[in-house]
Amino acid sequence: MGKIRAHHVRITTFIQATEDEDKVLEAISTFIPEDIDDDDVLWDINETRGFFGNPIKVVNVEIRRSRAVRQFLDHFKGLLDREGRDYLLERLNEKVDEEGTFYVRFNKQKTYLGEPVVEDCDDAVQIRIKVKAFPMRKETVVKAVREWLEE
Template identity: 30%
Template sequence: MIHHINFRVIAHATEDLSGVDSALDFFLAPCLSPKEDLCDLKETIETEGHFGNPIHVKTAVLKKKGACSKFVQFFKENISEEDLETLREQMPERLDDELNFYMRFSKQAAAAGKLKFTESSDAVFVRVKIETYPKSWEKAGPIVEELFGRK
């Protein structure tokens, strides 16, 4: 079903890093077992923008089947009906030929403890790698619908 889930969020120079961390933690914390530490999942890359401004790219990957299942449960419990309907309408366009399913969630809403779908680039980017054998977009579509298309 799910092979792994990648999370990425960008912190610009004008942003408070702790708020960006909170946004990422909002997605990760519900997926971990009591023995796991958030810090072990996260990685930060420091880079520069076009004008030399500092940028922090924070990433995390959920690889364990249980953690991926917990993310799906977290998603279903927290997504609004309106956002779910928007996502349903866009599902075919959000699944690529490599069976990656893409979603974006508001960074500000996540930092405030809310799940809010967004089209903005100022987001927590989520990439869900769908697993089918043999690899097939036609088989992946129904899996995405089952996992993320209904509560």
């Protein structure tokens, strides 16, 4: 098989008051292919307050159009090193929910430095890929993602 299809992709992270917003946005841009049409990438930045009243910005990026999602998936797979793929493959049942969403976290700081590393950490860029599968069951999605990552 080797390819997966997805309905949409969401990229989410937080910008703390102590962080440089431009650097965080640059880190997120690592995951967006350069040849993707700007109209296919929907950016949303909301301001909120943390537990202690500190200002926090929540960044959500969404890619919905089929062609753009395919471009993203190809680009995303190319960003994964062997360790990242192995890490995801070992934890695939934990990384896919019952609705068929595949969750991956990358270390935000390392991504900004040009080394996107899959890591389940608090300071992360979270990628959510809503996988298309038939029948839509967790097992079907896990199998499709496994084949895609092992290719």
